[in-house]
Amino acid sequence: MIERNTFTQEDCLETGYAMSIAGRVIVLKQSSLPEKYQNSLHQLYFCNGGNGSNPNPIGRSVFTVALADGTHVRWNRSDVLGTLKPKLLPDLARLHLSQIRPCNEVELREADPKYSGYSFLPDGRYSAGVWLADEKEAMKYIKMQKDYQHRVMLCDRNDFCVFEMIKGKVIYPSQEVIDEFLLGQQDSGMNIKL
Incomplete structure (x- = not known):
């Protein structure tokens, strides 16, 4: 597997608001992350749900688990780039998942x-x-x-x-x-x- 510095839109199965992201590995936009977390592993989260995880969401809250360290984090749907192509998930993130x-x-x-x-x-x-x-x-x-x-x-x-x-x-x-x-x-x- 090729290690990436940053995941982009091309690394996603789906992007935008028309899809459900609940129960999927999501990629956060690099611009939404704090500067100290500017690497690809810190872009990856498992989405547990929230009103913002639905297709064409009414709410914006997305509840996640970080695949870098297992912490629970709330994001806004606007922070989500898309759902990651499964074959691109790094081994360390697979173990955390x-x-x-x-x-x-x-x-x-x-x-x-x-x-x-x-x-x-x-x-x-x-x-x-x-x-x-x-x-x-x-x-x-x-x-x-x-x-x-x-x-x-x-x-x-x-x-x-x-x-x-x-x-x-x-x-x-x-x-x-x-x-x-x-x-x-x-x-x-x-x-x-x-």
């Missing part, structure tokens, strides 16, 4: 987590697992990681693999087992899609 739990979920101190999520780089490197409270949160973790990570894996409380995806393709369990699980979740009122 793998540590983000889906937003608006159960506080871990209020639940006994059922799963841990892991994301791997092509060379096998990974960060520690992320605790995930339940099936719904586990599915959200997969959805937020799948476009950016080489390999995504979920393990149960006993550290047995219950799900694995490589390059966006599910390799474990079989498609029939997944379909059966999703059908059961729909019957219980949890409309979950991968």
Whole structure:
């Protein structure tokens, strides 16, 4: 991967206000960053939501997690250049992204987590697992990681693999087992899609 000093509009899948940026890695405009953060890694954030994250937003608040250091930061939609092309995400940012739990979920101190999520780089490197409270949160973790990570894996409380995806393709369990699980979740009122 080519290291960049600055991400530009050409590095984005989409730009402008007509797109949703929630659940995506976004690129901030260089002009919006403090002078001490004038490098490409500090332009990258994962968008958790906010009124400004919607297509043609009415509000302007965008809630994010910095992929340089994991801090939570609020930006305005006008600070956002666009959504980054997944193949351009640097390895360090991929590792930081793998540590983000889906937003608006159960506080871990209020639940006994059922799963841990892991994301791997092509060379096998990974960060520690992320605790995930339940099936719904586990599915959200997969959805937020799948476009950016080489390999995504979920393990149960006993550290047995219950799900694995490589390059966006599910390799474990079989498609029939997944379909059966999703059908059961729909019957219980949890409309979950991968």
